[in-house]
Amino acid sequence: SQQGEEDPQALSIQEGENATMNCSYKTSINNLQWYRQNSGRGLVHLILIRSNEREKHSGRLRVTLDTSKKSSSLLITASRAADTASYFCATDLNDYKLSFGAGTTVTVRA
Amino acid sequence: ETGVTQSPTHLIKTRGQQVTLRCSSQSGHNTVSWYQQALGQGPQFIFQYYREEENGRGNFPPRFSGLQFPNYSSELNVNALELDDSALYLCASSLVQGGGAGYTFGSGTRLTVV
Numbered sequence: 514s515q516q517g518e519e520d521p522q523a524l525s526i527q528e529g530e531n532a533t534m535n536c537s538y539k540t541s542i543n544n545l546q547w548y549r550q551n552s553g554r555g556l557v558h559l560i561l562i563r564s565n566e567r568e569k570h571s572g573r574l575r576v577t578l579d580t581s582k583k584s585s586s587l588l589i590t591a592s593r594a595a596d597t598a599s600y601f602c603a604t605d606l607n608d609y610k611l612s613f614g615a616g617t618t619v620t621v622r623a
Numbered sequence: 624e625t626g627v628t629q630s631p632t633h634l635i636k637t638r639g640q641q642v643t644l645r646c647s648s649q650s651g652h653n654t655v656s657w658y659q660q661a662l663g664q665g666p667q668f669i670f671q672y673y674r675e676e677e678n679g680r681g682n683f684p685p686r687f688s689g690l691q692f693p694n695y696s697s698e699l700n701v702n703a704l705e706l707d708d709s710a711l712y713l714c715a716s717s718l719v720q721g722g723g724a725g726y727t728f729g730s731g732t733r734l735t736v737v
Contacts, residue, residue: 517665546725546726548728553662553711553731553733554730554731555627555713555728555729555730555731556666556713556715556726556728557728558725558726558727558728561724561725601665601666603665608679609656609671609673609678609679610656610668610671610679610681611656611666611668611726612668613658613665613666613667614665615663615664615665616665
């Protein structure tokens with residue numbers, strides 16, 4: 514079974530709106546990472562948040578982490594057509610691998 | 624050269640054949656991981672190499688094997704291909720073992736088994 518699960522599975526928004534997606538996981542983590550994937554190509558690392566951090570920002574991205582609830586959220590503000598992609602959370606259990614969820618597919622309409 | 628490069632980009636093989644996929648890690652990265660991503664799913668960890676040694680493996684059979692070379696490039700070999708092996712294979716490199724600073728992924732190799 515996968516460690517991380519994203520919600521919702523799909524999201525459709527208007528350009529300029531904010532997009533929020535959530536990730537829940539099952540066991541204690543070292544860090545949690547968010548990646549973007551365009552049209553079945555390679556993954557692009559967006560942001561990493563460590564288990565002792567609660568919030569992190571990078572440009573139009575804001576990530577929160579609640580270790581008591583074992584959940585994280587990714588907020589994309591002022592969305593653009595170029596943000597259309599699949600977004601994955603991945604948990605790092607301080608071992609040798611990342612465990613990915615099935616992803617959230619975001620469509621930004623012009 | 625920066626970034627992770629994978630070759631080939633696309634490949635079609637027949638069931639029962641063998642395939643080798645190649646990956647050049649980002650300059651300075653000594654850890655390479657391989658992932659399999661089936662259509663509509665998240666990537667699944669296959670194995671990781673650190674300084675030419677396998678240091679972790681996911682739930683994949685022994686017909687999935689790999690190598691890491693002294694220049695930190697890597698190969699993924701799959702023997703006795705099955706239809707279910709059709710997927711996007713992703714290579715990822717990182718600066719530190721375990722990827723505690725995040726991974727750099729290549730664009731992947733799309734393998735189709737017919």
